[in-house]
Amino acid sequence: MQLLEKNTRLVKEKARALGFDHCGIAKAEELTEDAFRLEQWLNKGMHGNMGYMANYFDKRIDPRKLVEGAQSVITLLLNYYPSATQQPDAPKIAKYAYGADYHEVIRGKLNEFLAELRGFLGDIQGRGFVDSAPVLERSWAQRSGLGWIGKNGNLIHKQAGSFFFIATLIVDVPLLYDAPTGDYCGSCTRCLDACPTGALVSPTVVDGSRCISYYTIELKDALIPGQMEGKFDNWMFGCDICQDVCPWNRFSSPNTTFTPIPEVLDFTTAQWEELTEEEFKRIFRHSPLKRSKYAGIRRNLKFLQG
Known part of the structure; x- marks a missing residue:
């Protein structure tokens, strides 16, 4: 137990030293309930x-199929809440x-993190993921005590809100595991009420095919469907409505990692x-x-x- 405690403490210290804001750890196992929900959603x-x-x-529901012998899933949160805002009325x-x-x-941070873990854990096997592989990041974040899945489908940290990137590191060594937290959305429905396209079809269920972020980023068609006209609230790339109205984001604080690109803040329509x-x-490479x-x-x- 003493070795597990020591290794777990070192993992979290290394995460903090690399600039991650929060770190939680869960046991690597099949996400049975999440598998059912994902299947229904698809x-x-x-x-x-x-x-x-x-x-x-x-692979999406079982980390042991991504890393042979996986025993622990380390979840890391990195704040991206900006210190400045765009020009009024700009897209x-x-x-x-x-x-x-x-x-x-984050990919660079994960590579460095794994290298440092090998320095004190030995020749461990592991893989890092950030939003580009079959990993249910929010589920692992919830399991590792970093928050709960809000009614808007985002992970919400009780002390820091939801403006976080989630990264995952799966390793083949045992560690001490954190306990999940409760759900603190209560009776609040601000996000459900605020979504202009009805993408939040029920608490925690997001119809991705109706989300403004889907239309402005993922959809590659030449035209956006006409029935969406007048519903985008001037969002040109992505959408933050369901996060902006969330009361828990009153605890959000400016990040120190992602300096805004000047043109993002300064460009007019x-x-x-x-x-x-x-x-x-050139500007957005x-x-x-x-x-x-x-x-x-x-x-x-x-x-x-229009």
Whole structure:
């Protein structure tokens, strides 16, 4: 037990030293209940055109199929709440995309984290994931005591809100496991009431195919469906409505990792409309906005203009 306590303490100390805001640990095992919910969600077509969500189902629900001999799932949270806001009336961008692409930033941290763990745990096997592999990050975060799944489908940390990136490190060594927390949404329905497209179909269930983030980022069609006209509240890339109205986000504090790209904060509507493809590629080459590509941004702007 003393060795487990020591190793667990060192894991959390290393996580903090690398800049992660919170770290929780859960036992690597099959997510039976989550598997049922995911299957129902997929069967209802709530993933829209995001076909990748149905891939590798068995690996998505069992970390032991991603890392041979996996025993522990380490979940890490990294705050992205910005210290500044965009120009008034400019096309809105989700806060997570204000700065550098989080995949690039967190992937580097995970690699360094695993290397440091090997320094005191020995020749362990492990893999790090950040939003680009078949891992149910929010489920593991909940299991490891980092919060609960809110009615808006986001992980909510009781002391810090929901503006966090979630990263996962699966390793083949035992550690002490954290206990899950309770659900503190209570009777609040602010997020359900605020969603302009009805994407929050019931508490914790998000119809991805109706979400503004889906339409402005994931959907690659040349046109956004006409029935969505007038419902986007000027969101050009992603959407934060269900997080902005959440009372728990009064505890959000500015991050120190993701410095906003100046143009994200300063561009007016006219400047976005005048932006050339060459300028877009240069300015946003390390930004999440590149996921929509220049054509997607142009399409979204046109849709907002009606």
